[in-house]
Amino acid sequence: MIMMNKRTWMHLLVGTALAVVLALLVNKTSDVNHAEYGEIGSLLRQLKQIDAEWNVDVLRSKTGLNASYDPVASPLPVIESLDELLRSKTNLFWRGHGDSGERIVPLLDNYRQLMGSKVELIDRFKSQHSILRNSTRYLPSAAAEVLAAWQAGERDGLVSAVDRVLVDTLVYTDTPEAGLVARVDESLAQLRKLAKSLPAETAERVAGFSAHAETVVRQQQLGDKLLKQLAVLPTARALDELADMHALEHEKLLVSQQTWRWVLVAYSAALLVALGWFAWRLVASYRMLARVNQELTRSHAELKESQVHLVQSEKMSALGQMVAGIAHEINTPLAYVKGTFEVLREQVAPVAQLAANSVQFAQMLHLPNEQRDRAQLQTLAHQFDKSTREVSGSRVMDEMGQLLADGIHGIEQISEIVMNLKNFSRLDRAKVSEFAVHEGLESTLLLARNLLKNTVEIRRELAFDLPKIQCSPSQINQVFLNIITNAVHAMPAERAEPGVITLRTAREGDDMVRIEIQDNGSGIPANVLPKIFDPFYTTKPIGKGTGMGLSISFKIIQEHGGKILVDTEPGVGTVFSILLPLRPREPGKPDNAGEPALLAA
Ligand SMILES: Nc1ncnc2c1ncn2[C@@H]1O[C@H](COP(=O)(O)OP(=O)(O)OP(=O)(O)O)[C@@H](O)[C@H]1O
Ligand SMILES: [Mg+2]
Structure with a gap:
């Protein structure tokens, strides 16, 4: 049933009254x-x-x-x-x-x-x-x-x-x-x-x-x-009286009808003016509505734009948190490479000596016999022999090979981190490409290595035949990073039980994949659970969390036409399940109609 408010009733009543008056007037002048x-x-x-x-x-x-x-x-x-x-x-x-x-x-x-x-x-x-x-x-x-x-x-x-x-x-x-x-x-x-x-x-x-x-x-x-x-x-007189009265009343009727006609004209004119006024108001409110609509559209566009900025800035904030760890990440192989090169520099002197001795010795050997100085030749041979023994005895060459291999490995590690950083901060928000979920998880883990330290054990239960999916890799990586970061934060370092994060992947039906990130952290209390996807909702101290991680993750998954599900039990742990279609769905048509599923075990 349509509920009508008091105002609508009033309007209806006034409208009916006006119509009834009009009908009465028309009737009077009929x-x-x-x-x-x-x-x-x-x-x-x-x-x-x-x-x-x-x-x-x-x-x-x-x-x-x-x-x-x-x-x-x-x-x-x-x-x-x-x-x-x-x-x-x-x-x-x-x-x-x-x-x-x-x-x-x-x-x-x-x-x-x-x-x-x-x-x-x-x-x-x-x-x-x-x-x-x-x-x-x-x-x-x-x-x-x-x-x-x-x-x-x-x-x-x-x-x-x-x-x-x-x-x-x-x-x-x-x-x-x-x-x-x-x-x-x-x-x-x-x-x-x-x-x-x-x-x-x-x-x-x-x-x-x-x-x-x-x-x-x-x-x-x-x-x-x-x-x-x-x-x-006197029947004739009675008939005359009757005829006269008819004529008189008829005359009166015509006069009163004329009067009512004037009233009707005045009333209709007043009604027309009122209608005109209403029409004018209607047009005015229609214009206002159009203006408001326009403004709403504009602010919606602005909001969307700022949301994109927000996503980016959240990414940057997450990145900011990572920077310290990444610096450390780069520092370790860098120090390693530096040490290697220092050792290499030390190892280079005997080799250089050997090279110089062997050049001199070779030059002497190339001289004609009569020009050779035997004593000098002997000295050079002795020096060359000594250098050779020194180099081969100290296994300098073996060490140099090892050192070079180590150095190259260190540099590779650094370039891998730099590559990940580059991938992560890329502004390709809408760029869709083939994405191997496992690789994404691994590169996220690499980025979060400092966060994970050695206190959290990572277990992998990955499907061996997981197909690649079409998505925006950097966005999906960001979701992984947000959830893994939350998982680590839910496991305080001081507690006795070792922290475990389990990464699980599987196919979901014909056209989806499921990625589960399970932790054995604190779990989410029932009163917090309904709010975790709200923007800026955080239980973390100021400076530690912005409260945007999950809301942005939800938005990203939604835009990919996927679902994000939570299953949690306070004191036992939490599982975030991400369902993603193999091919991206039409934007704005998420499978889950926009609501995250909250499952409290
Ligand atoms: N795995 C988890 N275990 C326990 N609580 C969690 C977990 N994941 C999220 N939460 C709760 O959800 C809240 C919101 O998470 P969200 O990632 O949106 O923000 P945040 O982590 O607080 O801040 P940000 O991620 O922006 O730095 C967290 O403050 C935390 O209370
Ligand atoms: Mg977070």
């Missing part, structure tokens, strides 16, 4: 759906038109201009569906605009309530109307029944009375004017009066007929009343 608004307007207009037509129909019915009342009930289904549509569209349009919705919905409810009343009135009107229609239709049959029961001769007065009632009632139902009701009432009164003088059965029929005619008139009046109520229901 476009008003004008088509939807237009549809609402058109619905309102349609409703108003239908309502107006309806009112006209009601009026026409009321005034009797309409032959029937059907047109009054006909627009009802259309109005209901339009009303439903209006309500759903209104809800959709004003959703999210709380205040406007709250102001519009009551008006809508008011309209609906009025519409409800209207519908109820119309329902009542319809049922009343159907009763009226049935009664009206039955009225002529009722009249016929009265007349059918009537005796001939009595017929004329009654017929005309019944006809008058029938006609007046039908005229009234056809054109329901208030004045006609009085006529119907009058005709009915006449009929009833006439009925009193009629036989009972006929009178009963007349009464039925009259009641029927009255029912027609009553229903007609009730219908009128309902129509009046319908006419005064």
